[in-house]
Amino acid sequence: MVRLDAHINELDTPALLLDLDALERNIETMAEYIRGVPAELRPHEKTHKTPIIAHKQLKAGAIGITCAKLGEAEAMASAGIRDILIANQVVGEPKVTRLVNLAKHSDIIVAVEDSGNVRHLAEAAKSKGVRLNVIIEVDVGNNRCGTAPGDPTLELAREIANHPSLNMRGLMGYEGFCQNIIDLEERREKATEAMAKLVSTRDLLDDKGFSTEIVSAGGTGTHMITAEYPGVTEVEAGSYIFMDTTYSRVEGLEKYDPSLTVLSTITSLPRPGIAICDAGRKTITFEPSRPMPLAKGLEGIIYEASSEEHGRLSVEEGSGLRLGDKIEFIVSHCCTNVNLYDQFHCLRDDHLEAVWEITARGRSQ
Numbered sequence: 001m002v003r004l005d006a007h008i009n010e011l012d013t014p015a016l017l018l019d020l021d022a023l024e025r026n027i028e029t030m031a032e033y034i035r036g037v038p039a040e041l042r043p044h045e046k047t048h049k050t051p052i053i054a055h056k057q058l059k060a061g062a063i064g065i066t067c068a069k070l071g072e073a074e075a076m077a078s079a080g081i082r083d084i085l086i087a088n089q090v091v092g093e094p095k096v097t098r099l100v101n102l103a104k105h106s107d108i109i110v111a112v113e114d115s116g117n118v119r120h121l122a123e124a125a126k127s128k129g130v131r132l133n134v135i136i137e138v139d140v141g142n143n144r145c146g147t148a149p150g151d152p153t154l155e156l157a158r159e160i161a162n163h164p165s166l167n168m169r170g171l172m173g174y175e176g177f178c179q180n181i182i183d184l185e186e187r188r189e190k191a192t193e194a195m196a197k198l199v200s201t202r203d204l205l206d207d208k209g210f211s212t213e214i215v216s217a218g219g220t221g222t223h224m225i226t227a228e229y230p231g232v233t234e235v236e237a238g239s240y241i242f243m244d245t246t247y248s249r250v251e252g253l254e255k256y257d258p259s260l261t262v263l264s265t266i267t268s269l270p271r272p273g274i275a276i277c278d279a280g281r282k283t284i285t286f287e288p289s290r291p292m293p294l295a296k297g298l299e300g301i302i303y304e305a306s307s308e309e310h311g312r313l314s315v316e317e318g319s320g321l322r323l324g325d326k327i328e329f330i331v332s333h334c335c336t337n338v339n340l341y342d343q344f345h346c347l348r349d350d351h352l353e354a355v356w357e358i359t360a361r362g363r364s365q
Contacts, residue, residue, distance in 0.1 A: 022259035044238030051079030071363030122163035170214030179221035
């Protein structure tokens with residue numbers, strides 16, 4: 001293991017780097033914004049998968065955390081975090097058993113959308129002697145999971161009410177299809193339409209006497225819209241702590257700084273205008289719908305293609321690039337990129353301050 005206080009240029013590559021000053025600024029920037037709006041923050045841990053970062057967010061004022069998978073929630077609970085929303089359905093005997101066991105040790109809330117799953121959760125919770133918190137996911141336009149707004153959601157709420165071992169906490173809806181819309185006003189229009197579906201469904205359930213203390217929604221790209229929509233109680237933004245080349249082009253997010261990079265070494269200069277680095281698709285995620293990684297602080301160097309172990313760079317004449325040089329790349333998708341690594345190398349002023357284990361990395365079950 002490299003010694004603490006090592007300079008960035010002493011680190012072996014590829015390495016996942018975290019600029020601690022930028023990370024802490026981003027956490028405080030979001031916390032300051034949330035202090036001025038009605039909604040609370042329940043940040044999404046699928047972005048970083050690391051308990052120490054979650055604790056930093058909680059210390060800055062977050063009311064709890066959001067996880068995508070049960071395995072992530074188990075890792076966070078083991079690190080002493082109690083208030084956890086699993087913004088996903090937990091289905092099947094092995095996972096449901098794990099879920100109710102976890103509910104013995106933390107304040108878990110789990111998303112539901114199906115009456116059969118609700119009955120299974122209720123039976124398992126009863127047998128374990130716990131009252132399991134559930135939240136109904138409403139499809140607000142993402143065309144993924146969730147009940148249809150209105151009466152179908154009401155029917156599921158009635159099913160939940162039949163089971164004393166379940167505790168209905170409210171609704172959640174994710175306007176994921178809005179997150180990467182570059183134009184702020186277009187994003188605002190579509191996100192507002194989505195929230196109208198969610199909150200009108202909340203109003204229907206309230207009229208029928210159901211508890212909807214939580215109305216959870218939002219992501220990094222829409223947090224400034226969703227958090228101010230009347231009736232939304234919490235937002236689930238996650239990527240704001242790291243940023244990436246996708247979010248960096250989205251209007252309204254300029255106050256958040258890129259804090260996550262991949263450090264790579266130039267391993268070949270095969271011909272003029274081309275350089276090869278050691279960060280390929282196994283260390284920098286490649287998604288055709290997203291922009292490519294960006295060389296941090298450098299002009300005239302473009303990450304243009306990748307294979308498993310190699311990145312091909314287009315290099316302008318006169319760049320001065322040499323064999324063995326190291327380059328930081330701002331990644332195209334921070335969430336999927338973190339999941340490729342076991343550790344963050346955490347730097348301050350280009351010197352290593354800490355190495356943090358990505359505890360929930362690969363916890364997809």
